Amino acid sequence: MRPRAVLRFSALLLSALLLSACGNDQQPALDQQLYIWQRQWTAAHVDALAGSRADFSTVRVLALQAFPQAGWSRARIDAALLKQDARPLIAVVRLDGQLPSLDQDEIIRQVRQLLADWQEQGLTLAGVEIDHDAGSARLPAYARLLERLRAALPSHLALSITALPAWLDSRELPGLLARVDSSVLQVHAVSDPRRGLFDPRQAEQWARRWARISAKPFYLALPAYGVALLPGAEGAPLVESEAPLRRAGERRELMADPEQLSQLGRALRADPPPHLAGLIWFRLPLKGDVRAWSLETLKAVARGDALSAELGIRLEEQDGLFDIRLDNSGNLDRPLPEQLTLAVAQCDGFDGLGGYSAELRDGQLLLTRQRSGRLAAGASRAVGWARCTKIDQGAAHVRP
Incomplete structure (x- = not known):
């Protein structure tokens, strides 16, 4: 082979090797974790923990809270269930910002008493997280607490904190982060709730700014829940989340949009900020939790799956009596549709169920939504019944 041919061959070989190396240089998948934030555990936790185990590596459990007037309170956890779950366990201590x-x-x-009690119940902790929504002016005092707490904890226990984007402009932030092993940047429910729970562009900007300050691993806390806004006494709305407020008035529901969170996940996987260790979802959904995504939707978003809601009408007939059900066979929770129409013949009785009213008009049975709601991914809902000689399954429609 002549010299020039050798040089060309060498250059082509080097280019191929570089391309191959780039093709194999894939970023590791972002770790996915879960907050368990219920103050009192129920039987519903059994299925929720089992269903989440394959997709979420670690659970961060609300354990202890301190409030200005109510004082200290413990969450009533199921220690046997947590022990059986066997995932890495982080106890969260909530210190109210007020x-x-x-x-x-x-x-x-x-905190020491909590750790001793959990250990006595057979629980092995991987870490402790302090959740304190301190104002920026109070960060020096918070840093002193963390320094003492770090010294008081066993060396094998990781210490982390929940952090606020408002701290990004504080000169105290680097010193605060130096006292913990990792931080959890909360990028939801930090603005006026009337503007929504979450802004994916703003969340990504905060994450990239945090990465320039933090030299240690950090996580993003992301919303998989909703809230209701109630009129307040002085104009500002009251926010109702997992705990109902004893207050009359119309509730306006806000729900974090799975599509927006999926969009952010794609952006972070494609170009992760330095030191970003993973995502922590708030919160583990339980069966019947009307202000949380279904577990199926949460898992699909965490995995980065394509999202779709697939609504269909299903009829169950016995001796001319039709039960009418609305099914969602997709992986995305969906607001209840406004109206369902079915082509029917010779009906002598009908009614709506599950928030729908029924009306017979020109050979069509119309089921019209009377109150808002959602149909969870993989769920089914009875929406009406009819006693007719015939209902045409092929002429059933969902709108919209």
């Missing part, structure tokens, strides 16, 4: 001051001695005593 506490007038941080009593370091009492906080450390409470």
Whole structure:
């Protein structure tokens, strides 16, 4: 082979090797974790934990809370169920942002007692997370607490904190982050709720700014839930989340959009910020939780699956009595449709169910939604019944 041919061959071979190396240089998948935020555990946790185990590596469990007037309270967890679950376990200690001051001695005593009690119940902890929505002016005092807490905890336990985007402009932030092993940047429910729970562009901007400050691993806390807004006494709305408020008035529901969260996940997988270790979803959904995504939708978003809601009408007939059901065979929760229409013949009785009214008009049975709601992914809902000689399954329609 002549010299020039050798050079050309070498260049082509080098290019092929570089392309091959680039093709194999895939970023590791983002770790997916879950918050369990119920203050009292129920039988519904059994299925929820089992159904989430394959997709979420770690559970962060609300364990202990301190409020300005109510004082300290423990979450009533199911220790046997957590032990059986066997995933890495992080206890979350919530220090309300309205506490007038941080009593370091009492906080450390409470945390130590919590750890001893959980250990006595057979639980092995991977870490402790402090959730404190402190104003930026109070970060120096918060840093002092974390320094003492880190010294008081066993060395094998990781210490993390929940963090706010508002801290990005504080000169105290680097010193605060130096006192913990990791941070969890909360990018939801931080603005006026009337503007929504989540903005994917703003969340990504915050994450990239955080990556320039934090030299340690950090996570993003992302919403998989909704809230209701109620009129407040002074104009500002009251926010009702997992705990109902004893207050009359019309509730306007806001729900985090799975499509938006899926969009953010794709962006972060394609170009992850430095030090981003994973995503933590708030919160583990239980059966009957009307203000949380279904577990099927949450898992689909976490995996990066394509999302779709597939609604269909299903009839169950016995001796001329038709039960009418609405099915969602997709992986995306869907608001209840406005109206269902069915072609019928010779009906002598009918009614709507599950928030729908029924009306017979020109050979059509119309089921019209009377109140808002959602049909979870993989779920079915009875929406009416009719006693007719015939209902044409092929002429049933969902709108919209």
